[in-house]
Amino acid sequence: MLNQSLKFPKADILVIDDTPENLNLLSAMLTEQGYKVRSVTKGSTGLRGANAVPPDLILLDVNMPEMNGYEVCQNLKANDRTREIPVIFISALGDVLDKIKAFAVGGVDYITKPFQLEEVLARIENHLTIRQLQQQLQAQNQQLQQEIHDRTKAEEKFAKVFRSSPNPIAIATVSEARFLDVNPSFLRISSYCLEEVIGHTATELDLGKNTIAFAQKIQLLPETGSLYNQEFEFSTKSGEVKIILISIELIDLAGVPCALLIANDITERKRLENEFISLVSHELRTPLTSTMGALDLLGAGQLGTLNQQGQKVLSIATTNTERLMRLVNDILDLERMKSGNIFMRQAKCNVAELLITATEAMQAMADKLQVQLIINPLTIEIWADPDRLIQTLTNLLSNAIKFSEPGDRVWIGAITSEYKTVESLENQDSDTKEMGASNYVLITIQDEGRGIPEDKLQIIFERFQQVDASDSRNKGGTGLGLAICRNIVQQHDGKIWVQSLLGEGSTFYILLPLTR
Ligand code: ADP
DSSP, X not given: OHHXXXXXXXXXXXXXXXXXXXXXXXXXXXXXXXXXXXXXXXXXXXXXXXXXXXXSEEEEESOOSSSOHHHHHHHHHHSTTTTTSOEEEEESOOOHHHHHHXXXXXXXXXXXXXXXXXXXXXXXXXXXXXXXXXXXXHHHHHHHHHHHHHHHHHHHHHHHHHHHOSSOEEEEETTTOBEEEEOHHHHHHHOOOHHHHTTOBTTTTTOOTTHHHHHHHHHTHHHHOOEEXXXXXXXXXXXXXEEEEEEEXXXXXXXXXXXXXXXXXXXXXXXXXXXXXXXXXXXXXXXXHHHHXXXXXXXXTBXXXXXXXXXXXXXXXXXXXXXXHHHHHHHHHHHHHHTTOOOOOOEEEEHHHHHHHHHHHHHHHHHHTTOEEEEEOOOOEEEEOHHHHHHHHHHHHHHHHHTSOTTOEEEEXXXXXOHHHHHTSTXXXXXXXXXXXXOEEEEEEEEOSSOOOGGGTTGGGSTTOOSSTTHHHHHOOOSOHHHHHHHHHHHTTOEEEEEEETTTEEEEEEEEESOO
């Protein structure tokens, strides 16, 4: 037991007392209790010892020659290395003033001689425990300070990134899609000030045409997960329209689910892209027209008769040139529509006639691919541009036919529809709900072809978007047809959307208002 306590003493105690009997008595008692004891008879020796190896506690006699206990204590408290060591005074003086002085110079306790050993032990243990707890507290405090420091630094770093990011960044609540914070880039692009944005929704600020669909995307974030590079038309405070790409990430802010929105202004890029496409298309049209003319001449045999191999090559060249011509025309068409350079020649027209004309135009293609066209015409008049609507219907019919198998059927029909009926259609474009409660004509083109995957149902209405990259090669498409259709339908204040089941077929819907 003794050996054990010598190996691992409970604590290191320094006893400073000029009376050897006292020293021996205390030293023997404390050693027996498992403490490591250092005993000195002079204050100055005690100070040196304490400074060299600071003990856990000091028992200090008050009355000593040369340097008395109070002075020793003052010296200990003046030194950083020894300041925190608890000092218990031991003295024969029992005067209250002496005790007060002992505490005044930094002592933690005072024992009067002759002392009771148990009392000395109890006080030592008390103060060692207090000291140990103090040290633990100090260590924890230091650790906390460090953590606070680290955290503040990290927060400062992120706040700096948030503030100085060239990309507009916003944080919104998932529940209501209300802005909690936005960075200076966001304010710059929107021309709003912080107070005008915080606490509001994109719809309240009228930040674009599709703010309701946008808010729904945020609210559905916990189910859908992050969204990347979604194109969005963004209206600034002054009404200027910008094209931005938005990525949305779900984050947790103090237990509140929030959406972190990072935007990228691609207005200029889009403008240049459009300008480039339309420039190239214009430049391509003239040589293409003359190539077509030359191929026609060759085909008509006016420049001599071609052998079988020549005819085959000519046919390939004609097919590809026609495809290129279609692409160029579609691009220019779309560009003109987007820039508002196409005037819709609206007139009273009969829906039945439109459906019949479009079907007749596509009959040859349907026959060639052995697809049956079934028409359910509806005699009702609408105010529309007949040529543009026929263009839309033939485009949808052409898609329905080319993505079907021989023997499949394609239906085209129309019904008048109340707003409520439209609303109850599943999976419809959410914007349809904004159209108000009036009467519509709903045109449907349904096929039993290959169908469209769910994640492509919206995107195929964008330019150059095809479900399969090989579609343009194999099916002769341009990836622009649906973008043109959507544009035409929108210019009629209508909506277009699609429902589809992979492998079972697709139904395209066009909803047009009856009265305008
Ligand atoms: P394309 O000229 O390629 O037909 P569209 O814009 O008309 O261009 O259509 C875009 C893409 O949408 C098509 O390439 C095809 O992948 C898909 N698609 C359109 N209509 C149908 C349909 N009825 N069935 C299956 N996929 C379709």
